[in-house]
Amino acid sequence: MSRIGKVSRKTKETSINVEVNIDGKGQYKIDTGIGFLDHMLEQLSKHSLIDLKVKAKGDTHIDLHHTTEDTGIAIGEALKKALKDFKGIKRYSHAMIPMDETLTRVAIDVSNRPYLIWKVKLKVERLGEMDTELFKEWFQAFSQSAGITLHMENIYGDNSHHIIESCFKALARSLRTALEIDPRNKKSIPSTKGSL
Numbered sequence: 487m488s489r490i491g492k493v494s495r496k497t498k499e500t501s502i503n504v505e506v507n508i509d510g511k512g513q514y515k516i517d518t519g520i521g522f523l524d525h526m527l528e529q530l531s532k533h534s535l536i537d538l539k540v541k542a543k544g545d546t547h548i549d550l551h552h553t554t555e556d557t558g559i560a561i562g563e564a565l566k567k568a569l570k571d572f573k574g575i576k577r578y579s580h581a582m583i584p585m586d587e588t589l590t591r592v593a594i595d596v597s598n599r600p601y602l603i604w605k606v607k608l609k610v611e612r613l614g615e616m617d618t619e620l621f622k623e624w625f626q627a628f629s630q631s632a633g634i635t636l637h638m639e640n641i642y643g644d645n646s647h648h649i650i651e652s653c654f655k656a657l658a659r660s661l662r663t664a665l666e667i668d669p670r671n672k673k674s675i676p677s678t679k680g681s682l
Contacts, residue, residue, distance in 0.1 A: 489665075491568030495560045499552040500544040504560040508568050508665050510537025518542040518557055520550055522614035523624070526654045527557075533658035536565075536665075550616055551623065558624040562631025569665070572596065577676040579664035583656040588643030592656035596664045598633035598682040602626045605639040606653060608646045621650055625657075633682075 489508040495501075514531035516524045518540060531538035540561065544553030569575065580593040590606075602625055608618040629636040636657070643649045668676070675682055 489568045489570070491564035491566070493560045493564040493567065495556060495563070497552075497556065500542060500556040502540070502542040502544075502553075502556055502560040504557075504564040505537075505539040506561065506564045506568050507537035508565070510535060512536065514538045514540075516540045518553060519544065519546055520553060520614075520616060522616045523550075523554060523557065526651065527561075529651060529654045530658045530661075533655050534661045534665075536658075536661065550620060554616070554620045555623045555627045558627030559631045562628040562634075565632045566598075569596070571675065572598065572682040573675050574667040574672045575676060576664050576666050576668045577682075579660040579662075581656045581659035581663075582641075583652045583659065585643075585648040585652040585655070586645065588645065588648040588652050589641045590643070590649065590652035590656045591637075591639045591641055592653070592660050593637045594657070594660045594664055595635040596633070596682075597635055597677075599635055600630040600633050601635045602629045603637040603639070606649065607640065608649060609644070610646045613646055613650060618646060618650075621653070625653070 492505045494503050512532040512535040516527045582591045604622050640649050
């Protein structure tokens with residue numbers, strides 16, 4: 487069973503095409519028009535082993551908010567579409583990712599009950615051309631659209647680039663495990679409710 491999801495999202499503010507393959511090899515082709523966001527989405531693909539294609543055009547002449555948020559929405563929607571009925575997944579996972587002086591912890595529940603806990607403080611207002619407040623917006627949009635409970639906490643760190651990159655890598659490693667098919671439970675949905 488292939489777990490591939492495709493989404494085309496068009497609004498007056500953005501035009502985004504996304505394709506995800508959960509059972510991929512971490513191959514990516516990403517162009518959002520925002521260099522730092524591209525770099526983070528490449529990390530997400532590489533370390534989750536989810537193949538990811540993203541092509542986005544947005545009203546970046548205004549600011550980067552709409553493109554950042556809508557990219558999170560579209561990737562989340564594509565991931566949820568690829569999961570179909572959530573059958574056989576491990577569902578829960580967590581990761582602690584060090585990056586030099588930084589340590590970040592992420593825990594997820596792929597439950598179809600979206601929620602974001604964001605305990606990340608950044609010391610600068612911009613990374614590349616991105617306002618750092620936009621990272622919370624991306625994770626919020628992604629978790630809502632994917633139906634994932636996402637707890638993200640930077641335990642310590644000084645360099646804001648390292649902090650954000652460790653967040654994306656920790657999410658990636660968590661997704662890699664949570665979305666794997668459980669060999670002991672391949673055909674059932676991991677919930678006593680019988681659905682997620």
